[in-house]
Amino acid sequence: MPNISLDYHDLIDLIGKEIPLEELIEKVPMMGASIEGVEGDEIEIEFFPNRPDLYSVEGVARALRGFFGIETGLKTYPVEESDVVLEVDRSVENVRPFIVAGIVKNVEMTDYLVKSLMDVQEKLHATLGRKRAKVSIGVHDFDKVVPPYTYKAVDPKSVRFVPLAKTEMMDMEEILQKHEKGIDYAFILEELDMYPLIVDKNDDVISFPPIINGVLTTVTEWTRNLFLDVTGTDLAGCDTALNIIATALAERGAKLESVEVKYHDKTLTTPDFSPTVKELKADYANDWIGISESAEQIAKHLERMRYGVEIKGDALEVQIPAYRNDVLHPVDLTEDMAIAFGYENIEDNFPKELTFGSLLPLNDFCAKLTDLMVGYGYQEVSTLTLSSIQEQVGTEEEDITKVRNPITVDHTCVRATIIPSLLYVLRANKHHELPQRIFEVGDVVKKGKNARKLAGISCHAKASFTEMKSVVESILRDVGLDNEIKTKKDARFLSGRCATAVKDGKEIGVFGELHPELITHYELANPTAAFELDVLTLFQE
Numbered sequence: 001m002p003n004i005s006l007d008y009h010d011l012i013d014l015i016g017k018e019i020p021l022e023e024l025i026e027k028v029p030m031m032g033a034s035i036e037g038v039e040g041d042e043i044e045i046e047f048f049p050n051r052p053d054l055y056s057v058e059g060v061a062r063a064l065r066g067f068f069g070i071e072t073g074l075k076t077y078p079v080e081e082s083d084v085v086l087e088v089d090r091s092v093e094n095v096r097p098f099i100v101a102g103i104v105k106n107v108e109m110t111d112y113l114v115k116s117l118m119d120v121q122e123k124l125h126a127t128l129g130r131k132r133a134k135v136s137i138g139v140h141d142f143d144k145v146v147p148p149y150t151y152k153a154v155d156p157k158s159v160r161f162v163p164l165a166k167t168e169m170m171d172m173e174e175i176l177q178k179h180e181k182g183i184d185y186a187f188i189l190e191e192l193d194m195y196p197l198i199v200d201k202n203d204d205v206i207s208f209p210p211i212i213n214g215v216l217t218t219v220t221e222w223t224r225n226l227f228l229d230v231t232g233t234d235l236a237g238c239d240t241a242l243n244i245i246a247t248a249l250a251e252r253g254a255k256l257e258s259v260e261v262k263y264h265d266k267t268l269t270t271p272d273f274s275p276t277v278k279e280l281k282a283d284y285a286n287d288w289i290g291i292s293e294s295a296e297q298i299a300k301h302l303e304r305m306r307y308g309v310e311i312k313g314d315a316l317e318v319q320i321p322a323y324r325n326d327v328l329h330p331v332d333l334t335e336d337m338a339i340a341f342g343y344e345n346i347e348d349n350f351p352k353e354l355t356f357g358s359l360l361p362l363n364d365f366c367a368k369l370t371d372l373m374v375g376y377g378y379q380e381v382s383t384l385t386l387s388s389i390q391e392q393v394g395t396e397e398e399d400i401t402k403v404r405n406p407i408t409v410d411h412t413c414v415r416a417t418i419i420p421s422l423l424y425v426l427r428a429n430k431h432h433e434l435p436q437r438i439f440e441v442g443d444v445v446k447k448g449k450n451a452r453k454l455a456g457i458s459c460h461a462k463a464s465f466t467e468m469k470s471v472v473e474s475i476l477r478d479v480g481l482d483n484e485i486k487t488k489k490d491a492r493f494l495s496g497r498c499a500t501a502v503k504d505g506k507e508i509g510v511f512g513e514l515h516p517e518l519i520t521h522y523e524l525a526n527p528t529a530a531f532e533l534d535v536l537t538l539f540q541e
Helices: 008-015 021-029 057-067 109-125 172-178 180-189 234-248 283-288 295-304 330-341 361-375 418-430 464-480 516-519
Strands: 003-007 034-039 041-044 085-089 098-105 135-141 147-156 193-201 203-208 227-233 257-263 267-270 277-282 308-312 314-319 436-446 450-459 485-487 493-502 509-516 529-533
Touching: 003 008, 003 057, 003 109, 008 021, 008 041, 008 057, 021 034, 021 041, 021 057, 034 509, 041 516, 057 109, 057 234, 057 295, 085 098, 098 180, 098 267, 109 135, 109 234, 109 450, 135 203, 172 180, 193 227, 203 227, 203 529, 227 234, 234 257, 234 493, 277 283, 283 295, 283 330, 295 308, 295 314, 308 485, 361 436, 361 450, 418 436, 418 450, 450 464, 464 485, 464 509, 464 529, 509 516
Parallel strands: 085 147, 085 257
Antiparallel strands: 003 041, 034 041, 098 227, 098 257, 135 227, 147 193, 193 203, 257 267, 277 314, 308 314, 436 450, 450 529, 485 493, 493 509, 509 529
């Protein structure tokens, strides 16, 4: 979860009221945060990742003004119209399709603001932006470029400019190979033939998103007016990031102006701070929390959390700020109401009925499988369900469920088989003595559907098909199934040393000796045998 470092004096100036440090340290955790440390005037706070609006001192100050009752209700930020236009060329549709923008004027580039702006940009890139793959933010000196601007996709070799922190001209391909930021984020563009670019009226490069800005628009201590751009693959995410950055700057007294963003099929005026509206019924909120507040009292609680509220009978129409992207359901409003009410004020209640829990039949069966495997001399492990497409050897690509916005190249899909996960464990423990025998009962996803598998692997000098056949037959016997083994071909296993167990004509799984190429890929130096069985097929209620 993101840690935010705040200067106490800067925070107090933004709150607008003197609050003792001790009181802040006591109250902040009641907002759903955690004080990680205090050193001098620096306060380090950990916030949940679902609240990116609190990734800056300005956002924290806005929230605290409401929580302390200094300023409640929906915070509004005036946005004046400008004549600045940003044209979106259709060439970006299959490259990086969305962009929003805004202008911020009368900015005073203090040390506090520069630090906060850099910190919030970095944290938004890492979380909301999925390491810039989903959303990336550019901050530029507005006075150094000439509108209108154009966002387009170009051939990587066709444009040369001086990127930020460099002095020599580079084309876009060279930036990905030589610039520190290019090397870090080249993975986002690796499958593209065209790269996104923002230029001004004179074709001067403003930005090569999501990689690096042009040196032309470098922000300095003398910058007074900013141009903000946010590009990405998700328009809602782009809007949220722009709104968070723009409102943070407005909290320091800056003036906001809009940009007209022209797509081929629509025109957006951004930033747009229009709140979304959700209905919350008083009975619903009270039942969830276990209290009895009136609609008027609930409205006051929500206003302390910086919502706009209009009471309509026993229901409340709640206006959700444009910088909040975490409110998806009335239960989210109820949670914020509980925070404002105070968890410490909610009375403890003993359960009204005495019940006894038990395992679901399938989970009970899985526990028995675990006991069996331990009895066979195997050690249980628990691994990640995320994997990479390259590691899913033996699985058809159409069967693999891909992650739309992966955080790393190692987690691009949900695993369809457990065997690669077990091989990872063996590779990490290859320095330990042999034999090594491990297993896992875990979930996989194939063609978008969940399944539960039992997989085991054995690595030592004499690991063989016979060993795996013995283990699989023991499992089938101990769960009460007849043994039926048939030969099978599987790319992961040696030809002729692979088989499947069958029940009622349906394959239960696969087992055998792993192919030497697969063993070598995982840097193992000994024969390795493995099996994987479908738990639901084994299960007999």
